[in-house]
Amino acid sequence: MSSFESYHKEHPIPIKSTTSWKYISLITITIIYGTTLLLFQVNSLYINHKQVRLQNINNYQSNNDLINDCHENLFLEPSNENGKIPLTFQAVRNGTFYPNIKDIQWIQTPNSLTDDSGDYIVVDDDSNYYLKSLQNDTSSTILYDLGDSINYENKSYLVESITFSNDLKIALLTCNKVHNWRHSYFASYFIYNVETKEIQPLIFNSIDDNSKIALAIISPDSQKISYVIDNNVYINDISDFNNAITKQITSDGSSEIFNGKPDWVYEEEVFEGDSALWWSPDSNHLLILRSNDTEVPTFPIPYFVQEDANNRSSYPIVEEIKYPKAGFSNPIVDIVIYDTKNEVLKSLSSEDPFYNDKDIDNYNKLITEVIWVGNQQVLVRVTNRESDILKIFIVSCPSDTLEINSIVSRFEDGRNDKSWFEITHNTIFIPKSEKRQYNGYIDMIDVNGYDHLAYFSPPASSEPKVILTSGDWEVVNGAAAYDFVTDEVYYVSTEKSSIERHIYSVNLDGSNKKNITDVELEAWYDISFSKGARYLLLSYMGPDVPNQRLLDLHENSSYEFSSNDDLQNTLDTYDIPQNNYGNITLDDDLIVNYKETLPLNFDPSKKYPLLFFVYGGPGSQLISKSFAISFSSIIAAELNAVVVTVDGRGTGFRGKKFRNIVRDNLGNHEVLDQVAAAKYWINNKGYIDPERTAIWGWSYGGYMTLKTLEYDQGKTFKYGMSVAPVTDWKLYDSVYTERYMHTPEQNFEGYNGSRVHNFENFKGVKRFLLMHGTGDDNVHFQNSMQFIDSLDLNGVENYDMYVFPDSDHSIRWHNAGTIVYDRLFVWLKRAFDGEFDNIYSFNSLKKNMNEIDEEFFINLYG
Template identity: 30%
Template sequence: MKTLHIALLVVGGIAVVCAIVIPCAILIPQNNTKAPAPVTTTPGKPGAEVTTAGATTPAPPDTRPVFTFDDIYNNKYSYKSIYPSWDESTPAQNDFLYFDGGNVTRRVIENPYDDVEQVAPDTLCVKYGGCRSWSVSADAKFVFYIYNYTKVWRHSYLADFAIWDVVKAVEVEVPGFPKDAQIHYMKWSPTGHKLVYVHQFNVKLIEDVGAATPTIVDVSPTDGMKNIKYYGIPDWMYEEEMVSTNNVLYWNTDSTKIAFLETDTSNVGLIKYTWYGDAQYPETIEIAYPKAGTTISSVKMWVYDITTAKLDQLDAPAEFSPPGTYYFSRFTWQDPSNCLVSWTNRLQTKSIGNLCVMSGTDTSYSCSSTTANMEEVIGGWVGSFGPFYPKWITGSNDYVTIYARANDGDATDGYWQLAYVAEGVTNFEWITKTSYDITEVTYYDATNKYVYYTAAYNEARRRHIFRVLATARDQTAPECMTCKFMDTYPDRCGWVTPSFNIDGSAVVINCRGYWIPMTLYITIDATGTWENEVLLENNTDLFTKVEAIKWPRKIYGKFPSPAYPSKPYNYEMWVPADFDETKKYPVLLEVYAGPEFQKIQDVWRKGFAQTYMVSTRDVIVVSVDGRGSAFEGYNFMRQVYLKLGQYEPIDQTAFVRYLIDTFDYVDASHVALWGWSYGGYTTSHTIGYDGGKTFQCGLAVAPLGDWTWYDAMYAERYMGELTTNVIGYEKASIVRGHDLNNFKNASYTLIHGTADDNVHFQSAAEMEKALVEHDVDFDDFFYADQAHSINVGNANKHIYRQIDLRLSHCLGRVDTQYPSG
């Protein structure tokens, strides 16, 4: 439930479901006195400020058209970004591979939209009726394509694969290769053209795709089976809550070994729900799903040696035993022989990285760790949705990772910082000592010994790239490599993401906002100096389109919460393009508020609430990062530990009360809130807590009703054990934590998909039963055969039309909450 699914966003022509936020503007006054209208940024001219403070006459009417409901789903306001798939098969460092849906071509980054040469034609994509995706072997001699794609869970899928021989220009025929649309995953080796794949829960290997008759080798130690045993792919819980991908399979650096996880779910309870489909009799879907307090899966890590056909198990730490009481978390190869496997205890308050070194004449593995490889947290959890990934120091078994570092003189607070972990030492050493959170170790420059990292700087809502020498210790002011772009390109480079080429001689920087995104290309000389900055993509067309309509303005602010006086809460406010402080505006609070989540981000968005509702319905949309939010120090983030559902409604309600008391343009008689997933959970809690005093209505999509119904890995990470936090679990429950009679004082809408594998329909059913028992009138409906995102077929448009009309009716903008006719 860590990711919020809200609306269809078109990025670079690709439609994805994502959380909604919207662009444009600057700070609002930070005190409790009545404030004038904010200073805003003119749409289309992000560097030019127009002060509306002190205005005494209404602004002239804006006659430009609005952002329409259909604009949520079309490509009209999409933008281009460049994330190159760097080509490892040539000596050049500026070329990358591109897939246009059929053909695979080679391009150079200086001219990123022009094909230089064709690598593979669209022959197989035409033959199989279209391709979902593709991958080129490391030597560029083969390409595989994915077709007959069927989504399974958030990241996983089933599909057929076809392999193309680039040199011979023919399809590769492998005897016994399955064509039953049951392949879960496939991956090329990092050198040459070996293939490993997972078919029907088992790991298979094609050692030489180019052989006259390629052969398939069974790698799994036993047979995998659905809801029993998985090899090379995660079960539902690991996929959703720990690895965030569709595979747990890892090639070593010279393509001689494959590591993979075994997950045994044979003793895990099954969640069952009905799939109605088109058949005369509905189908029952079963998923191994360990809920809070129940038996979790057992895991083992295996390494298969291709040369000797030997299979070795990598031991978990001795203190994590027996199986079924701990979790696998991370795996990475250092070189052909040595690797690091990270594990956590069940409550995820301690992580241990086991360094596994191959030795002896029988090439067996010895796994060990010291306290330097360990992190233990009191009053919280390790890492961010699991321990942070390590970055190896080239040529050694040393690595850099991120641990939580306490502030001097205040052990209760601190920031995520870089730690240097040397092989065999007792204690790690701190590389950084900054006053901001480090979020990712991005790249290691082995020539100049620079560690590049991403950090939430100089505001929590931003992301910038820094570097520091790996040999440095306690550095308080590492070098920011991208901060200068905030001045060079005002309002457009607050949040940047890098893509370093293979040898680190260049980097592509995607500036994601908050205003219109752009892409830069920078070369890096032998000494590590960044030079020759080139603007690759400016999205000029988007400027023109946005200027032509009533695109909302975005305002950042600080809310001084009396509940947490140590620091103000960050918030965003979206106001209409012709915002007039002399008018009254309804207010819609869009909420998520999950632990470790950050709603307030310097990124460009278009979507339902912050674009459509503001532009078309002429309302103000707001969001706030209250206690539990990430990237503002771990004291603030861990405030909700063992107390989910208790502080979120307090913070959200207090924030809206602050807006009502501070700004005359807020219409206190028309205030609504809504959210999806954890946002639906927070919405429901807030209605139960507020009881209609602040919010006239709330709309919740796919809310969790009780943490005893959710998966153990997520629930116990933040709530601890059921037996030791009985009161916490009770207060966290929507059906047990409030007087449900409070729901009688506000309009409440509950929406859920019947095939939700994440937050099960059980929550909606139990909440409905409890509300009915308390004689609460409310609006609820379901989406048959829809999962957590409710986005298959026409469902996404349908649900957003329902959300629009119900919220707009509550906000006084339409006369009915039901579609016309």
């Protein structure tokens, strides 16, 4: 359930090959709502339906019958009164509305800091990689033109991503990925010589071992590649391409000890990625995170359908994950630094402050961010396991000694105001200059309850030198870039609106704040800065059709990069549901944002079904003015329903007072806000049918769905659809859960109240749907099994359940990515058609299971 954050700022960004990009796009399109946090509605969900015309069904039929009935009309595309084609499932699933958004890899040259050339790499439709420069727009050099696959020793390898070194002499080819967890995979890595076009495996003496590499990173000086295999770190010196020298750095890696590679909980909740290695800017040091998972309990996950359908094992495959649940032992984390000049692995002494902190003990510390703040100093951000104590350590590792040491530079305490410190990876290094004697960094701090930027210099400073931003709005994802030449800091903020994203700059002394984008325009922007921050790839992501421009911020000029004119022309031929954005005032003058999607040919004098789409996790945000033809759009168009999303209390980008109210009590205020908002629509809008109301969500949204139904008891929401829900926070991982709930020992009442526990209340709901993948490594299937068992014990039968064999949290194994939305769509169609109103229920015949004789049975043979 981790939030979506930008990862590596100091390492090159991998560029997808065309084949890989198309493949990833299709996968993303089918599963996008299944990602752990489900933090926002994205461009599209591709579901296998067209215009569906189902006659009223008086008798209960199976889902399969209905799905087949839907697909009989799959190729119908009727035009409406204005001559446009109504939006359909099939059109969305086919990628009809998917915008073309290009990625580029900016290249860092020795002069990028003071003379930014704007060099970047972009891939064309034929999988050719071109080097271009914004200082010379006529320059274009092919760096790689071998296509989607390579051959080595008579075997073909699919090239899935390519990362170029900063000197552009070599490229790292990632091939034949094998999925591990959300971000991680194993792959075959090959080194490509750009000049000679030679290829050799990263592990050149074993092609078998080469296919098991878990991670590989090119050093900033382009002379070395660090990689991880079997949880040990290695470095290849590639200064001589044909005679690479390998050095093993760690040797204790195992299923219990992780070096340079995060374990499950650090991958999912802390780094939100698969790397725990950090090169110093001069490449003379490599910091390695070491995780000891010896005391972390294992969780078994059985896999039933991994093999071919015609050749399956009689026994399932059981995989055991080191997974710390709330209240259980976390991995014990530590840092070591490899000195490449002296070829020695350096460690802090046992007397160092890092190991002897009075507030955060070694068994419960979380290392949440690592960033080099110079060639010989590294910032290490540490919190306690409950994430309400923060300390910044500055670790010094001079090259002229074999010793390293640390000091505590900052200490922040969130315990008194029931706050917590979110995990971020947004700190940026500010080098010293003729005007500044010391190095420094820019970090996020709390300014009157809002997240803002502060400049610290020197790095060991306990207080900021300058607070760069302030106001009743928030900076998003920290500082985006720093221009050494102009002394400007660039950032994205919510200053105009919490549901928009605009770009601003401010000088390093806090003066001369400027708008980079037109704040008069409703917009949501994504950004990618060149290494010297002179150039910007500015991606307009909505609410209208996305486009991209390259900006020269020194010359105040811009160039078109992608336009999506074809998509705009396509949209002109379709009738798309209208999205309305705004805010409403609930009880106690609480103002919340909403997005409302209306049916085609909307008539306010009619009565429509109402569907609430919810996530609601702490710090999350679903409502954004970004372009999206989403599942909500499909439901509005195909089922003629009003779809509403409300970001209630606990969600992000509205300040800590709005967010922190959920501390130690998840599933309370968030639920009250969903019910109050639904009542507002029912009582004030005039076009809602109060008997056809539903709520649905995935992951935390699945949890919110169940908690809302539990609280509401069918009075406001008659139906619900819950996908992959947490049902008891004691079953979820420690790092996420304890950040918001503390430990079960510290907060027994909170955990008890936050779990789904009033099972009798579900009898008031007309009907609800539960869906889960049995191979979910994130929200374990155990959650749904314990919930179902409690429903059985309480005689609750007004629900349906669908299980997806071996699917993880995204639900996509063996065609599940299509089926999950087929099931959601058809089930909701039945609900809104009133089909569930006539299903016979035993709930009215017995108040609880205690009234049933334990010896009662039915004779099956009489």
